[in-house]
Amino acid sequence: MIIIINGSRNAGKTTTATLLSQQLPFTAYIRIDALREFIRCEDLETSIPINLENAVFLTKNFVKRKYNVVLEYCLRKVDHSYLLKNLKPLGVDIFTVTLLPSRSLALSHRGRVLSQDDRKRIREQYNSRS
Numbered sequence: 001m002i003i004i005i006n007g008s009r010n011a012g013k014t015t016t017a018t019l020l021s022q023q024l025p026f027t028a029y030i031r032i033d034a035l036r037e038f039i040r041c042e043d044l045e046t047s048i049p050i051n052l053e054n055a056v057f058l059t060k061n062f063v064k065r066k067y068n069v070v071l072e073y074c075l076r077k078v079d080h081s082y083l084l085k086n087l088k089p090l091g092v093d094i095f096t097v098t099l100l101p102s103r104s105l106a107l108s109h110r111g112r113v114l115s116q117d118d119r120k121r122i123r124e125q126y127n128s129r130s
Helices: 013-023 032-039 044-064 077-090 116-128
Strands: 002-007 027-031 068-073 094-099
Touching: 002 013, 002 077, 013 027, 013 068, 013 094, 027 032, 027 044, 032 044, 032 068, 044 068, 044 077, 077 094
Parallel strands: 002 068, 002 094, 027 068
Antiparallel strands: none
16 A cells, blocks of 8 residues: 655645554655755755655555555645556555645644745645645
């Protein structure tokens, strides 16, 4: 089984994915944003396709070894489509959960100090849903 946790910045993806991966037996947790650490020399837009490709590779490796996989990332529609296209051939159940707290909650400081960039990106993500 593969579970994709999606949502805006500060929506609770990491908390949800961590708790879920701790409750499911034999589960690997892939925090796609952490894959960017390997290529900090690249800007965000350049790194996104590389990070997604690496997430697919890791997921295939874990599924082959009979792990459940929880993937967590702030996905655009095109990113989600890419994951589904490349993971469906594995023949396991794939579930997507999108966390969508209110805009005011996403912009609040809930155990995390938001940078100006975080606040800007959250506003952009919520405006694009209108």
